Amino acid sequence: MNISGTAPILERPGILGAIERAIGALDRVPYTVLALPLRFAVATVFWNSGTTKLANWDATLQLFEDEYKVPLLPPELAAHLGAAIELTTPVLLVLGLLTRPAALVLLGMTTIIEVFVYPQAWPTHIQWAAMLLVLLCRGAGGLSIDHWLRRRFLRRP
Numbered sequence: 001m002n003i004s005g006t007a008p009i010l011e012r013p014g015i016l017g018a019i020e021r022a023i024g025a026l027d028r029v030p031y032t033v034l035a036l037p038l039r040f041a042v043a044t045v046f047w048n049s050g051t052t053k054l055a056n057w058d059a060t061l062q063l064f065e066d067e068y069k070v071p072l073l074p075p076e077l078a079a080h081l082g083a084a085i086e087l088t089t090p091v092l093l094v095l096g097l098l099t100r101p102a103a104l105v106l107l108g109m110t111t112i113i114e115v116f117v118y119p120q121a122w123p124t125h126i127q128w129a130a131m132l133l134v135l136l137c138r139g140a141g142g143l144s145i146d147h148w149l150r151r152r153f154l155r156r157p
Contacts (some may be wrong), residue, residue, distance in 0.1 A: 030141075030142070031138060031141050031142075032141035032142035032143050033141075034141070035134075035135065035138065035139070035140055035141030035143075035144075036141065036143060038131045038134055038135055039093045039094060039096065039099070039135065039140060039141075039144075040093075040094060041131060042090075042093060042103075042106065042128060042131050042132060042135070043089075043090035043091075043093040043094050044090070045128060046085070046086045046089060046090050046106060046109075047086065047087070047090035047091075049086050050082075050083050050085075050086030050087040050090070051087070053079070053082065053083045053086065054083060054087075057079075060079050060083070061075065061076060061079050063079075064076070064078050064079040064082075067117075068116075068117050069116065069117070070082075070112065070116060070117070071116055082109070085105060085106070085109055086109075089102040089105055089106050093135070093140075095144070095145050096140035096141070096143065096144020096145050096146050096147065097140075097144070097145040097146060098146070099135055099139055099140035099144060099146050100135070100136055100139055100146075102135075103132045103133075103135040103136040104132075104136055106128070106132050107129060107132040107133065107136060110125050110128050110129055110132065111129075113125065
């Protein structure tokens, strides 16, 4: 027993010990650090798509009429909704504001794109979905407006 009354942790020597220490160090990486690249990566993908839509609106409308074929929505409305989502949710993700709702909206948009527009692009869409699911389930992390608001108003860590 050591001074604190707990048994000392015995470290394995050699390569197994090095692997255990490396895994232990990785296990201690705070979620806040992991959430930042997730937020920025997803935000970048959708922001770039939104700004591309704005850069040539006539081409965007043509794509929604001829190629995208989003069900139940007229092409012009779908184009406006798509651009609005792609230009607002990335800002929310970068700020860490309303991260879970933004992730849910983008997950829905990703699902629509996968099912109705580009089903062959599932390897890319599953990467987006994986990042969005983590943000939906775990939130923005400690470096976010969400975290500040939760601590300020809900008194929860």
